[in-house]
């Protein structure tokens with residue numbers, strides 16, 4: 001795992017977008033794993049800008065979203081299907097046949113989960129997975145106690161996640177209680193993963209995820225097992241990390257990051 005601490009949310013988004021941009025230009029058939037949540041909104045706005053102003057081409061790429069609420073229709077403004085079209089897909093040149101999001105209205109949800117895993121395999125696996133983090137440490141919707149080898153399946157949301165997402169729904173009662181989510185094991189199989197987090201409300205969970213012991217109580221700790229995982233955080237989300245100077249030193253001295261430093265100084 002590597003940890004990159006940047007001075008602002010804007011720079012976190014810029015670096016994450018630059019990594020996706022680089023991978024997509026290298027491999028136009030990239031299989032991209034996508035996340036939702038407030039943190040991702042500015043990342044998608046930046047990808048849309050790069051598509052419109054810098055010719056970033058999504059025409060051959062495939063996408064797989066991490067999760068979806070059960071019981072919401074695709075047109076429901078709270079569904080992740082709607083979210084993704086609203087923030088990203090409607091504004092880029094992706095082939096709609098290459099978009100994959102779990103169907104939370106499937107008549108047989110277990111079959112839907114198996115189908116989703118099969119589609120990921122058929123695509124050759126996820127090349128680049130972007131992740132956010134919930135305040136209880138979930139990645140996707142892998143709530144506390146999720147098996148570290150879990151696959152795509154139905155999960156119940158934790159009270160903390162319901163409270164965290166309630167403002168988006170107007171009340172706690174309106175938040176669906178169950179979801180379909182890729183498993184922790186599914187996420188760990190991605191070839192590269194990048195987790196982004198910003199703001200002081202993420203500081204404690206980032207410290208536990210990066211520096212704490214691996215535990216199914218905090219799904220994000222499983223990322224310590226991933227062979228190519230980068231955590232990019234702003235100063236506020238990095239506040240509780242004990243080894244900030246060490247992460248900074250590694251970032252300064254790792255040649256891989258050299259080309260990105262000029263972008264970050266802009």
Ligand code: GLP
Nearest residue numbers: 035036037038039132133134140
């Ligand atoms: C939801 C998503 C997660 C995401 C989280 C972060 O719970 N299922 O994949 O990481 O939101 O949300 P936010 O960026 O709004 O803090």
